[in-house]
Amino acid sequence: MTLPATDLETHVAPPVEEGEPEGTKIVGRSPMQLAMRRFRKDKLSMAAFTVVAVYFLAAVAAPFLVKFGVLDYKGFNQNLLNEFTLPKGKFGGISWDHPLGVEPGSGRDVLARVWYGITFSLVMAVAATAIAVGLGTVFGIIAGVSGGLTDSLIGRLIDLILSFPQTLMLLALSVVFIDILEDDLHVPEGDMSNGLYVVLVLGFFGWPYVARLVRGQVLSIREREFVEAAKLMGASRWRLYFKEILPNLWAPLLVSATITMPTYVSAEAALNYLGVGIKPPTPTLGNVLSGSIDYSTSDFVFFFTPAFLIMIIVVSFNLLGDGLRDALDPKGHR
Secondary structure, eight states: OOOOHHHHHHTOOOOOOEEEEEOOOOOOOOHHHHHHHHHHHHHHHHHHHHHHHHHHHHHHHHHHHTTTSSSOSSSSGGGGGGGSSBBSSSSOOOOOSSSSOOOTTTTTBBHHHHHHHHHHHHHHHHHHHHHHHHHHHHHHHHHHHHHHHHHHHHHHHHHHHHOOOHHHHHHHHHHHHHHHHTTSSSSOOHHHHHHHHHHHHHHHHHHOOOOOOOEEEEHHHTTTTTHHHHTTOOHHHHHIIIIIIIGGGGHHHHHHHHHHHHHHHHHHHHHHHHOOOOOOOOHHHHHHHHHHHHHHTTTTHHHHHHHHHHHHHHHHHHHHHHHHHHHTTTSSOO
C-alpha cells in the first residue's frame, strides 16, 4: 500500500544542516572490544599486566645494556668484600653504585645479574610454553575432531606421558640428551645445549595438559553449524582443524599460555637448584637463587632479591591469566 505524501513526510528524518552536529549514534562493539573493556575495568589485572610488561621490557633491554657496558654481570669486585668474603657494609653492600648489593664470594653486582637473568629465564619460559601450547593444540584438535580410535590413542599417549615423574626424568636423561644435542645435532656446548635441553623437556611434558583442555573445547565446537557447513562443502580435514576450529580456540589458549609460563619460570629455578640448566657465570633467576641459598642467613638481602623477583613474576602472570579468563568468559567466576 502506498502512503499519502503527508504520511511519507512524517517518516523522513529532517536533513542535517552543514556544520550542525549529528545526533547520538549507537555503535555496536565486537566481542573483543567488550572483553578488553571488562579487562581494563579490573584494576588488579591491569596492575599484573603492567608488571608483566615491565619484566618483558627489562628482558629485551638487558642484552643491549650489557653490550654498551651499562650492566656488568661478570665483573669481580673483591675489594667490596670483607675477610669472610661477605659484602662490606649493611644489607648486602647496597650503595648508589650497587642498588641491590653485591654477590658474596665474588663481589659481582646483584642488580646486573638478576636483570640479565630475567632475559634468560623469560626466553626459556616463553620457548617451553610455545612448544607445550603448539603440540597440545595440534594433538587436542586432532583428538577432538577425529574421535574414535584416534582420540583413544592420543588419550592413552597423554596418560603415558603424565605417568612419568617429570623431575626425575629430567635429571636422569640430562647427560644423555645433552650429549646428543652437542655431538649429533651440533648445538653449541654449554649454555645453549643446557638451556635447550630444559626447554625441550619442559615443553614435551607440558603439552598433555594443553591437549586435554583443547580437546574439551573442540568437542563442543565441532557440533556447531559452521563446522557442519564446512564438512558439507567438502572441506579437507586440515582445513577443519586450522581454518574452522583453531580460530575459535585462541581465548582458552591465551589463558592457558599465561598460566603455563610462570610455571616454567619457577620450574627453571627448581631445576637449577638440582643441577640442570644454565650454569654460572651466565645468570638466570634460577641459578642466582640457587647460588644464594648458602647465604640465606649471612646475607639475607642476596637471597631475598631473586626469590622476590621470581615470586612477583609468577603471581603477576597468574593474576593476568585470571583476568583474561574473566574478561573472555564473562559467565565464569573467579
